[in-house]
Amino acid sequence: MRLADYILRDMETILVQWEAFAATLLPAAVDMKSLALRDHAQQILLAVAKDLSTVQSREAQAEKSMGRAPILIGAPETAAQTHALLRARGGFDINQLAAEYRALRASVLRLWMDECQPDASHADDIIRFNEAIDQAIAESVGFFSAQIEQARNLLLGMLGHDMRSPLQTIQMTATYLSALNAGEKVSVAAARLIRSGARMHALLDDMLDFNRTRLGLGINIVPAEANLEKLLADELDQVRASHPDRRIDLDVAGDGQGVWDGRRLQQLLGNLVLNALKYGAQDAPVRVVMTGAEQEVRFEVRNHGSAIERTALDRIFDPLQRGLNHQDSYNADGNLGLGLYIAREIAKAHGGEIEVRSDETETVFSVCLPRRQPGR
Numbered sequence: 001m002r003l004a005d006y007i008l009r010d011m012e013t014i015l016v017q018w019e020a021f022a023a024t025l026l027p028a029a030v031d032m033k034s035l036a037l038r039d040h041a042q043q044i045l046l047a048v049a050k051d052l053s054t055v056q057s058r059e060a061q062a063e064k065s066m067g068r069a070p071i072l073i074g075a076p077e078t079a080a081q082t083h084a085l086l087r088a089r090g091g092f093d094i095n096q097l098a099a100e101y102r103a104l105r106a107s108v109l110r111l112w113m114d115e116c117q118p119d120a121s122h123a124d125d126i127i128r129f130n131e132a133i134d135q136a137i138a139e140s141v142g143f144f145s146a147q148i149e150q151a152r153n154l155l156l157g158m159l160g161h162d163m164r165s166p167l168q169t170i171q172m173t174a175t176y177l178s179a180l181n182a183g184e185k186v187s188v189a190a191a192r193l194i195r196s197g198a199r200m201h202a203l204l205d206d207m208l209d210f211n212r213t214r215l216g217l218g219i220n221i222v223p224a225e226a227n228l229e230k231l232l233a234d235e236l237d238q239v240r241a242s243h244p245d246r247r248i249d250l251d252v253a254g255d256g257q258g259v260w261d262g263r264r265l266q267q268l269l270g271n272l273v274l275n276a277l278k279y280g281a282q283d284a285p286v287r288v289v290m291t292g293a294e295q296e297v298r299f300e301v302r303n304h305g306s307a308i309e310r311t312a313l314d315r316i317f318d319p320l321q322r323g324l325n326h327q328d329s330y331n332a333d334g335n336l337g338l339g340l341y342i343a344r345e346i347a348k349a350h351g352g353e354i355e356v357r358s359d360e361t362e363t364v365f366s367v368c369l370p371r372r373q374p375g376r
Contacts, residue, residue, distance in 0.1 A: 253290070
């Protein structure tokens with residue numbers, strides 16, 4: 001008997017074994033009933049049996065074995081994809097999801113070989129079956145991972161949003177204590193609370209921005225008429241106040257007027273300058289150079305120091321990276337490794353772009369912004 005025929009004939013026997021194995025995947029399966037344990041198993045097996053009965057080329061078989069079977073645009077979710085979605089929502093982990101398919105593969109082949117004693121002419125059925133299972137695994141893992149990532153990002157977004165209210169209360173209380181003039185110890189403690197609260201607020205903002213981009217929402221901007229020269233100057237004054245031992249220069253040429261989200265552009269500049277202060281030569285100034293052209297405005301952040309390696313340069317705007325030394329920890333550098341990533345997303349939200357070049361002489365981050373986006 002061919003394998004496809006066996007699957008259709010002994011479907012219930014196979015499903016009993018699937019259910020028995022799924023029940024061992026704790027703690028997720030502890031309270032699951034039979035229907036939930038068998039979730040979409042029958043539909044997956046029907047799809048496999050149909051695949052085994054379909055003529056296909058060697059090229060198509062090879063693609064399927066690597067999980068790259070073509071999926072029609074607009075087609076509904078496959079049984080394997082829906083199964084993965086429900087397993088993710090049910091609390092299974094990805095190892096348990098893969099284990100279900102591993103157990104299914106072993107039990108189907110064992111039952112078929114014990115029951116039907118297939119001869120050598122049916123060996124191709126085993127190859128085709130393994131390819132179909134590999135395709136189902138690829139579909140399941142892809143959907144499972146996407147569901148878990150989306151759930152994690154939503155959770156972090158809600159957590160970051162909900163943490164803002166108690167943090168604002170802490171900052172307001174610290175500001176009140178600072179204004180009481182209740183002695184040096186109280187004033188110093190209040191100032192420390194204010195600085196820590198501001199840093200935590202910035203971290204929460206970074207986390208919320210990161211989650212927006214991962215959810216496909218992009219960085220939120222509110223464009224208005226603004227002068228980039230003034231925006232840059234104001235932001236650099238703030239940075240100089242917190243780094244009084246460092247020299248930061250601003251050179252301006254041309255008109256800086258345009259339609260932008262001023263607060264976001266200051267955030268972009270601040271991220272680039274703080275990065276330059278951290279990784280550049282400590283005894284050399286950081287230079288910010290703004291140049292206004294007819295249709296666009298460009299500004300650069302330049303610092304001296306060691307050249308960034310090519311491999312690091314290619315990934316420098318990736319999220320959760322921390323400069324040249326990837327051994328840096330959160331506690332050591334006080335950030336989430338999102339500064340350059342968010343800088344790039346802010347530039348993109350304005351219809352602009354950001355580039356970096358680095359050699360033994362200097363490292364330069366260059367931001368190009370259209371004076372106004374189309375339609376504004």
